Amino acid sequence: xxxxxxxxxxxxxxxxxxxxxxxxxxxxxxxxxxxxxxxxxxxxxxxxxxxxxxxxxxxxxxxxxxxxxxxxxxxxxxxxxxxxxxxxxxxxxxxxxxxxxxxxxxxxxxxxxxxxxxxxxxxxxxxxxxxxxxxxxxxxxxxxxxxxxxxxxxxxxxxxxxxxxxxxxxxxxxxxxxxxxxxxxxxxxxxxxxxxxxxxxxxxxxxxxxxxxxxxxxxxxxxxxxxxxxxxxxxxxxxxxxxxxxxxxxxxxxxxxxxxxxxxxxxxxxxxxxxxxxxxxxxxxxxxxxxxx
Ligand code: BDR
Ligand code: CA
Numbered sequence: 001x002x003x004x005x006x007x008x009x010x011x012x013x014x015x016x017x018x019x020x021x022x023x024x025x026x027x028x029x030x031x032x033x034x035x036x037x038x039x040x041x042x043x044x045x046x047x048x049x050x051x052x053x054x055x056x057x058x059x060x061x062x063x064x065x066x067x068x069x070x071x072x073x074x075x076x077x078x079x080x081x082x083x084x085x086x087x088x089x090x091x092x093x094x095x096x097x098x099x100x101x102x103x104x105x106x107x108x109x110x111x112x113x114x115x116x117x118x119x120x121x122x123x124x125x126x127x128x129x130x131x132x133x134x135x136x137x138x139x140x141x142x143x144x145x146x147x148x149x150x151x152x153x154x155x156x157x158x159x160x161x162x163x164x165x166x167x168x169x170x171x172x173x174x175x176x177x178x179x180x181x182x183x184x185x186x187x188x189x190x191x192x193x194x195x196x197x198x199x200x201x202x203x204x205x206x207x208x209x210x211x212x213x214x215x216x217x218x219x220x221x222x223x224x225x226x227x228x229x230x231x232x233x234x235x236x237x238x239x240x241x242x243x244x245x246x247x248x249x250x251x252x253x254x255x256x257x258x259x260x261x262x263x264x265x266x267x268x269x270x271x272x273x274x275x276x277x278x279x280x281x282x283x284x285x286x287x288x289x290x291x292x293x
Contacts, residue, residue, distance in 0.1 A: 001241055002110050003028045004103050006096060007233070008036025008117030008159075009046040011075050011209075011216045015286070016116050016233035018046065018205050019243075022056050022289045024192070026241055029103050029111070032062045032096025036162050038079030040064035044246065048078050048088025053204040060092035061098040062119050069162065074219035081215030083208055087099040094120035097128055104135035113139040114240045115170075116233035118159050123166035125174050133175035141170065142236035144181035144263035146254060146274055153260070157182050161261030168256040177272040180236040180265065184246070184275045188235050188282040189228040192217070201291045209290075234286045239275060244285060248277035 003026055007013040020026050033043035044063040051059050077080045092099060100121065104111050113136050115122055126132050143159035144167075150156040160167045171177065189211070198265070199210035215228045238244040253269035256262070 001026050002103070002107050003241070004030050004032070004100050004111055004113050004151050005046065006032045006100070006117060006121050006240070007043065008038065008240045009043045009050070010032050010037035010079055010233065010234040011081055011115070011212045012229070012231060013037070013116045013210055014046070014212060015231065016049055016237040016288040017050055017088070017238050017281065019131060019234045019286060019289050020223040020241070021056060021205070023241060023243065024105040030058050030060045030062065030092070030113070031100045032064060032099055032121045033130065034064040035066055035068040035123050036159065037073060037075040039068035040135055042065070042079050045077065045088070046085060048091065049085025050205060050208065052086045053208055054146065057089035060095040060099065062092040062094045064096050071120050071177070074216060076215040080213035083211045085208060097125035100125045101129045101132065102244055104132055108135050109137055111136045112240055114237055115139070115168050116236055118162035119166035119170040120163045123169040126169055131174050136175055138176045139170070139180065139184060140178045140180060140240035142180045142185065142232050143167065144179055144254070146181050146263055146265060147276070148183045148186065150262070151182060156261035157263065160256060160263055164203070164256050164258045164261040168258055171254060171256055171272060172270050178239065178249070179274045180239055184277055185232040185235050186230045188231045189276065190231060190283050190287070191226070194283065194287050196278060197287060197291055206290055216230045231282060231286055235282050238282060238286060240275065244278060244282050246275045246277065247279040249273050249275045273276070
């Protein structure tokens with residue numbers, strides 16, 4: 001399976017990258033970064049550092065453009081909880097949208113696109129290559145809050161709120177789109193035991209993720225009242241590659257309100273597949289992928 005990952009690395013993006021790297025059937029053909037949890041430039045530094053830890057400097061990383069909104073959030077000052085990663089390979093000279101278009105044209109009908117950050121690069125690629133929806137196999141976006149409250153405002157989720165116009169374009173494009181919103185991601189979490197297992201796994205990438213997790217726990221603990229973190233991005237990645245199977249994923253019309261970043265059901269909107277529930281907890285499965293027994 002050929003993957004293009006678009007991300008704003010980010011602690012849970014880092015877990016998604018580790019999950020994709022761990023999967024035997026998956027080839028990450030390229031990664032693009034976008035402004036979100038941190039700047040696209042810092043997200044690229046983080047991504048390339050993670051790839052260096054995994055011994056995968058061969059995977060090209062393209063850096064997104066535009067100005068970041070700024071501000072530290074759940075992911076700490078550098079996006080990865082203040083953890084200092086090794087310097088990675090040089091970034092790819094292409095823009096993320098150029099990389100995505102090239103990969104889609106090079107492997108027509110094969111490319112599995114996963115977006116774990118705001119949708120700006122995907123929207124730019126759609127504008128530059130109107131045939132893109134016919135060229136890719138599938139698109140999976142972590143984002144939105146369809147039947148539950150948002151996480152940056154009462155109604156909006158971070159990835160959509162950061163670039164609602166881009167999300168609108170991605171939701172309206174004629175490609176097979178799966179949305180993995182907070183409705184399901186908030187239900188699948190890791191706790192301190194998962195962190196301890198990663199720290200003890202004798203794998204540099206897992207150890208780095210374990211070092212990032214305290215910042216993520218700290219940010220969620222006041223909201224959840226448990227020392228747990230939701231697995232937003234790795235869940236989207238696991239669903240995209242078919243490793244985790246949804247039990248409830250109806251085709252719903254979903255509209256993006258550009259003014260507020262809200263994702264609301266609207267029967268008149270283009271129908272997309274919206275993952276609302278899984279049969280089994282995904283946390284143990286994601287841990288097992290990172291720490292094979
Ligand atoms: C999404 O926003 C970011 O904080 C996370 O990395 C995830 O992609 C959750 O709302
Ligand atoms: Ca993310």
